[in-house]
Amino acid sequence: MYDKGKILIGLGIGVLILLFPFLYSVGKAAKAPEPVLTEKAKTAKECVEPLAFIKARHMELLDRWRQEVVREDIRYYKSSNGKTYYKSLQVTCMECHSNKSKFCDQCHNYMGVSPFCWDCHIAPKENG
Ligand code: HEC
Numbered sequence: 001m002y003d004k005g006k007i008l009i010g011l012g013i014g015v016l017i018l019l020f021p022f023l024y025s026v027g028k029a030a031k032a033p034e035p036v037l038t039e040k041a042k043t044a045k046e047c048v049e050p051l052a053f054i055k056a057r058h059m060e061l062l063d064r065w066r067q068e069v070v071r072e073d074i075r076y077y078k079s080s081n082g083k084t085y086y087k088s089l090q091v092t093c094m095e096c097h098s099n100k101s102k103f104c105d106q107c108h109n110y111m112g113v114s115p116f117c118w119d120c121h122i123a124p125k126e127n128g
């Protein structure tokens with residue numbers, strides 16, 4: 001024998017429990033940090049790939065660079081903008097984004113990611 005009323009109430013409570021994290025955070029979500037560009041990056045105007053790509057897929061690009069440098073000894077990257085870049089986390093990315101804590105870290109902290117790269121790669125020196 002089924003008790004329709006009880007099943008419906010049960011379902012309702014279940015759905016509320018599932019939705020709770022979303023309902024709870026409405027209006028409370030912290031504002032996403034705005035990545036701050038260095039003077040050098042501002043002068044360069046563009047990243048090694050278009051913003052939409054680099055924003056969503058920089059980790060894949062870095063993985064590819066690492067693979068190609070370490071395993072295949074291919075050190076130069078031809079970007080879709082026609083420019084050639086030296087494939088290096090420290091020398092290329094971090095030269096332009098030398099404000100790691102305000103740029104990379106702030107966004108990673110917000111998104112809850114902590115790349116382990118800096119266990120070995122040297123992070124740029126930052127003033128202040
Ligand atoms: C020549 C300077 C330069 C180099 C080298 C460079 N970037 Fe950028 N990067 C920029 C600029 C300028 C922007 C902002 C682009 C824009 O607003 O269109 C940017 C944007 C980004 C963003 C997006 C930030 C946002 O607004 O959400 C990420 C992530 C990023 N870069 C990571 C990297 C990584 C990883 C590398 C190395 C693979 C790298 N960059 C190399 C200049 C550079």
Ligand code: HEC
Binds near residue numbers: 055094104113115
């Ligand atoms: C606009 C936000 C933003 C900025 C700015 C940013 N990242 Fe990221 N990064 C992310 C997100 C989100 C992920 C996780 C993506 C995923 O897990 O698929 C990530 C992942 C990574 C990873 C892979 C980590 C892992 O454990 O898989 C690396 C490496 C990385 N970022 C390097 C950098 C570097 C270097 C910079 C600065 C030059 C930078 N990121 C700037 C958002 C950002």
Ligand code: HEC
Binds near residue numbers: 065088
């Ligand atoms: C256990 C130490 C270690 C860790 C952790 C590590 N790397 Fe590396 N990585 C190396 C070594 C060693 C090389 C080879 C350096 C060379 O030949 O120029 C290298 C080379 C690279 C290169 C190509 C050369 C260069 O100068 O950048 C990239 C890109 C790179 N790693 C990205 C990453 C990223 C992204 C992470 C984090 C997700 C990471 N690595 C974590 C040790 C490490």
